[in-house]
Amino acid sequence: MPGWKVGLSAVAAVLIAGIAVLALHRGGPPARCAPGMVALGPRCCGDGQRLDAGRCAGAPTRCGDGLTRTPAGCVAPGASVRIAAGTLRLGPSDWEAQGLVEAREVFVPAFSLDAFEVTEQRYAACADAGACPPLPLRGEPGVPVTGITLEEAARFCAFAGGALPTRDQLAFAAAGPSSRRYPWGDTGAVCRRVAFGLRAGPCGWNATGPELAGARPDGAAVHAAGRLFDLAGNVAEWAAPDRPGAEISGTHGGSWADGAASALRTWNRRLLPISTRAPDIGFRCAYAP
Template sequence: MKTLLLLPVLAVAGAMTLPEPRLAAPPFDQPDMVRVAAGQIAFRPFGSFSQNGKARNPRRSALTVPGFEIMKFQVTGGQYAACVADGACEPARAVPPEAPQTGVNWNDASAFAAWYADRTGEPWRLPTEAEWQLAAAERYGDSGAEYEAADPGAQMLASYAKGISLRTKADPGLYPAGAFGLNSKGLADVAGNVWEWTDGCMQNGQLAPDGTVAETDPYCSVRITGGVHRAAVIDFVRDASVGGCAVGLPPDHLGFRLVRAERPPAPTA
């Protein structure tokens, strides 16, 4: 008889909906964000390509990039310190709380993105290489020789000349966020003196007769950074100015900013 009396109580208890677990409070104030509308860029992968047995850079191709939200400023020392205090990030170079966090490698930046996404329940991640180029707008830099420079010597001279020209804009000093002003999209400090990690990988492949990429194989132990010029940096390197830059001129400082968006489908031509 007692068992029968308990059945309605158990049925009611089983029908109750338990409250969903609440996310922890955000570790810092919501960062300022910039909405970048979908747009088209002239893109070429960064890496080592050959055509008819000779090294050659790919021809640029038009790519359409979906819209996304991106941090107006690079991740600061204070924001990164919150991740370190939470045990989710490795300690990095000590910088003022309001300055961009530098001295971080790709793994550090990825760990921060995963931690921040977990703490906020939002899809934070590193930008794709194409997203970074679209967001950088007129400040996007590429020191690589164009496809038309077919002779290896001409390629090297063109890359060197473009790189030196772009490097005149760099400055090894350390400045607070916003010191390098805004670009036309409203992003601060793009192509200042901090190169930013993307999730792009160095590519190795073959070119078609027209100079476009026929086949490519990503080498993701080397990641692409965007800044005054693109640079390919080994993923565990925190200071590429003293070594670890796989291709091209090295960055001055390594930092990052995040995108808030689900990862987009592959860009379409």
């Protein structure tokens, strides 16, 4: 073969390889961690941190949008968002809900809700004040507190000036008046939006606890007064019992340990004894508007 033809073939091969690499790059999954965060094992840690026994350790040089950089790690603020009154519509429009969700409509008065799940930093302040019982913590101020019973969560919310949200408040905060399937919309349960499947895939492997609260801002529920983070995934969240004195209540939103997208649906509810302690259950608080 003439030399010039060999040269053209080589150039063509390089171009084809480059196009293939570009296509793979563009067609691959989006980054799991938000800008300012770095993927370390199953976790998203602050830029500059290291993974130590499953924990994000060391002082971060940068954190994700909305998170505060501290010497101990990236931490979400204790902010709340006002949610305007509206009608919650639950029903079998989602085929996965058929036979699982009782169709109903209920008016939800205006209320405010923690923008982030209650973190270990916030809970430790309550315990230091003597208003909450001490709990074994993971040692990361920015992760949600877990291993907490419903009564202990309610005590914290009272200390914070609020109460545990009702199941209708949690569902409406996630679904909004348009009855979204997920807090961010009707499709797209992907790893960059929600901390789930971190124990046995699809978003990670061998995780032993939740992600930093607020580490997946792309999955936030948007309301007129602000954004609510991690209403799906990270930790399942306690709701107040349907009636006083009930020994059973629900957790909502799925968690880091769930591997199926159906667990993240805004209608998903898991009934448990109120004394349950689990590494995938946490909470947030509701307040007067």
